[in-house]
Amino acid sequence: MFLERILEEKKKEVEQLKQRRDAFPETRAVRRSLSQALKEGPQQFGLIAEVKKASPSKGLIRADFDPTAIACRYASAGAQAVSVLTDKTFFQGDLSYLTSIRKVVDLPLLRKDFIIDRIQIDESVAFGADAILLIAAALEQKQLTDLCRYAQKRGLEVLLEIHTEEELAPAIEAQPDVIGINNRNLHTFDVSLDVTRRLIRHIPQTIPVVSESGISTPEVMQELQTLGLSGVLVGEFLMRQEDVADGIHYLRGVPAR
Numbered sequence: 733m734f735l736e737r738i739l740e741e742k743k744k745e746v747e748q749l750k751q752r753r754d755a756f757p758e759t760r761a762v763r764r765s766l767s768q769a770l771k772e773g774p775q776q777f778g779l780i781a782e783v784k785k786a787s788p789s790k791g792l793i794r795a796d797f798d799p800t801a802i803a804c805r806y807a808s809a810g811a812q813a814v815s816v817l818t819d820k821t822f823f824q825g826d827l828s829y830l831t832s833i834r835k836v837v838d839l840p841l842l843r844k845d846f847i848i849d850r851i852q853i854d855e856s857v858a859f860g861a862d863a864i865l866l867i868a869a870a871l872e873q874k875q876l877t878d879l880c881r882y883a884q885k886r887g888l889e890v891l892l893e894i895h896t897e898e899e900l901a902p903a904i905e906a907q908p909d910v911i912g913i914n915n916r917n918l919h920t921f922d923v924s925l926d927v928t929r930r931l932i933r934h935i936p937q938t939i940p941v942v943s944e945s946g947i948s949t950p951e952v953m954q955e956l957q958t959l960g961l962s963g964v965l966v967g968e969f970l971m972r973q974e975d976v977a978d979g980i981h982y983l984r985g986v987p988a989r
């Protein structure tokens with residue numbers, strides 16, 4: 733099971749991190765709100781654009797990879813937030829991308845990683861994240877609620893990702909700022925938009941919800957908006973465009989210049 737492999741690796745990283753606990757200086761940075769930013773998209777439908785070099789399901793996605801240049805293009809094309817994959821082992825990401833992107837882009841930054849311990853939240857604060865991802869499939873209810881509270885106490889928003897009906901109640905109970913419905917099954921890598929079509933009906937309208945993974949057409953964007961979602965999170969499709977800004981314009985239905 734792939735998710736279990738990732739989580740085993742994360743446990744090792746957390747143990748190493750705890751050896752150098754004092755590595756995180758206190759910061760007083762202003763945090764940007766991801767949930768608020770989603771409402772600033774056209775017709776209040778936000779786009780979180782992901783900086784993603786590689787993935788377990790697709791291998792290398794973009795060889796010519798400059799995270800800060802990509803994030804700048806996302807911002808100039810009108811993305812509402814940037815998702816930054818910081819996992820090294822499986823996604824060829826890096827925590828330093830958060831700090832370098834923070835210097836050039838004023839949008840909320842979501843740290844996309846596999847968070848299983850409070851120390852990774854301290855690390856996210858120190859590296860300039862505005863929000864973190866928590867994955868329901870990776871955490872027990874008690875951990876979900878504890879990590880969610882702790883992140884919010886440290887000034888971060890939480891995007892809590894679900895993939896099944898069973899994960900809905902624990903996710904709502906944890907009171908995240910945003911719920912993400914991941915169309916990708918993290919065990920098999922199968923992607924189906926039916927996951928969003930099914931689960932959105934059960935989530936209270938008071939919680940912003942984004943659909944994640946496999947989004948690549950303006951028609952799907954339209955459909956998701958009609959279904960009542962607050963936005964989308966898009967990685968691979970944008971990363972495969974020569975100019976990532978063109979990808980955002982295409983998804984938004986903006987005519988090419």
Ligand SMILES: O=C(O)c1ccccc1NCC(=O)[C@H](O)[C@H](O)COP(=O)(O)O
Pocket residue numbers: 782784787788789790914916918921944945946947965966967968969
């Ligand atoms: O992308 C993967 O292969 C993957 C495998 C195992 C765990 C997580 C994975 N992806 C993380 C994500 O949630 C996606 O990067 C994100 O939803 C964007 O998806 P896409 O637009 O399909 O790149």
